[in-house]
Amino acid sequence: MKRMEAISEVAAAAEKALIVCNIGFPSRELYAAADRPENFYMLGSMGLASSIGLGLALVRPERKVIVLDGDGSVLMNLGALATIAHNALENYLLIILDNCCYGSTGSQPTCTSQRTDLALVARAAGVQQVGTVTTPEGLIDALSGHGVVVARVDPGNADVPLIDITPEHIIDRFMRSFLPFGPFKIQV
Amino acid sequence: MSDINPSFAVYSGLKSSGIDFVASVPCINLQYLLKLIDADPEIVHVPVTREEEGVGLCAGAWMGGKRPALLMQNSGLGNSINALASLDFLYGIPLLMIISHRGCEGELIVGQMPMGRLTPMLLDSMEIPRFSPSPVEAEASVARAWGVAATKKKPVAVLLDLQFWKGA
Numbered sequence: 536m537k538r539m540e541a542i543s544e545v546a547a548a549a550e551k552a553l554i555v556c557n558i559g560f561p562s563r564e565l566y567a568a569a570d571r572p573e574n575f576y577m578l579g580s581m582g583l584a585s586s587i588g589l590g591l592a593l594v595r596p597e598r599k600v601i602v603l604d605g606d607g608s609v610l611m612n613l614g615a616l617a618t619i620a621h622n623a624l625e626n627y628l629l630i631i632l633d634n635c636c637y638g639s640t641g642s643q644p645t646c647t648s649q650r651t652d653l654a655l656v657a658r659a660a661g662v663q664q665v666g667t668v669t670t671p672e673g674l675i676d677a678l679s680g681h682g683v684v685v686a687r688v689d690p691g692n693a694d695v696p697l698i699d700i701t702p703e704h705i706i707d708r709f710m711r712s713f714l715p716f717g718p719f720k721i722q723v
Numbered sequence: 724m725s726d727i728n729p730s731f732a733v734y735s736g737l738k739s740s741g742i743d744f745v746a747s748v749p750c751i752n753l754q755y756l757l758k759l760i761d762a763d764p765e766i767v768h769v770p771v772t773r774e775e776e777g778v779g780l781c782a783g784a785w786m787g788g789k790r791p792a793l794l795m796q797n798s799g800l801g802n803s804i805n806a807l808a809s810l811d812f813l814y815g816i817p818l819l820m821i822i823s824h825r826g827c828e829g830e831l832i833v834g835q836m837p838m839g840r841l842t843p844m845l846l847d848s849m850e851i852p853r854f855s856p857s858p859v860e861a862e863a864s865v866a867r868a869w870g871v872a873a874t875k876k877k878p879v880a881v882l883l884d885l886q887f888w889k890g891a
Contacts, residue, residue: 579806579810584779586778587782590744590784593783612776614773
């Protein structure tokens with residue numbers, strides 16, 4: 536399956552779930568497929584989508600948090616899998632869109648293109664619920680679960696534009712979509 | 724010297740700031756502070772594997788309505804710089820960093836010296852405000868640091884060197 540297809544399926548089935556999306560083309564594809572206030576588009580800090588989503592899920596147990604991450608980014612922050620396992624949240628689902636390459640920088644191969652299996656890595660890190668899917672149907676089925684799902688996708692990016700809303704706007708509307716009083720009343 | 728316990732002074736500052744989410748990578752000098760935090764049911768404490776991961780967790784917790792602090796050694800600042808810039812600065816996310824500053828006067832571990840010397844300069848070049856209180860000043864200083872982080876919506880550092888922790 537194409538990554539854009541996987542992302543579109545997740546967004547369509549997400550309902551009120553909060554989605555934290557990885558830097559680069561994945562965020563652009565999500566923005567083009569299904570922009571919504573409940574999407575947080577990560578524009579920098581490669582590797583941290585899984586951690587941002589975990590922090591959010593820890594403090595908002597009433598909300599489902601879905602992280603759309605990539606193989607290159609997860610390999611950059613492998614320790615996060617141990618922290619995810621340690622906290623064992625039922626409202627947190629990490630979807631690793633594994634295209635076996637750094638898709639946003641010219642499709643250089645990652646270690647998953649050869650011997651590294653991120654589902655096995657997640658299991659060895661202690662994550663109890665781990666799955667691997669290869670079809671849109673499999674991915675939709677996995678959405679009701681928690682833990683880690685590796686979704687095998689083809690290399691290649693969709694022809695989608697840059698995200699044309701500001702970081703300030705992304706985070707402000709994201710927080711307003713689920714915080715009862717918006718960001719500022721609570722924070723300061 | 725005063726008889727104020729340095730760990731309790733920092734903890735009191737966290738409490739008066741309303742800090743209710745802490746991510747941490749330990750330092751020997753943070754051990755008693757971490758125990759105080761673990762014993763506090765009002766604070767969610769998440770040990771992390773690397774400091775940069777903690778920057779991500781704290782950002783997510785802030786978006787979720789919490790007041791986050793990251794506890795670490797100054798070596799962890801080096802592990803966090805890109806995230807502090809391209810996550811916290813980019814989106815305007817406040818973060819209180821409580822940093823055990825190793826590699827300064829009195830340090831016995833030679834490996835701590837290079838980062839110890841560079842840490843204040845790294846913070847300054849990143850335009851991250853820094854506070855270096857004595858134990859007597861620590862409660863007010865930590866609270867002030869969070870105030871700056873929340874109003875300026877950026878990371879702020881409280882640097883606590885070896886002298887600070889004497890008597891911990």
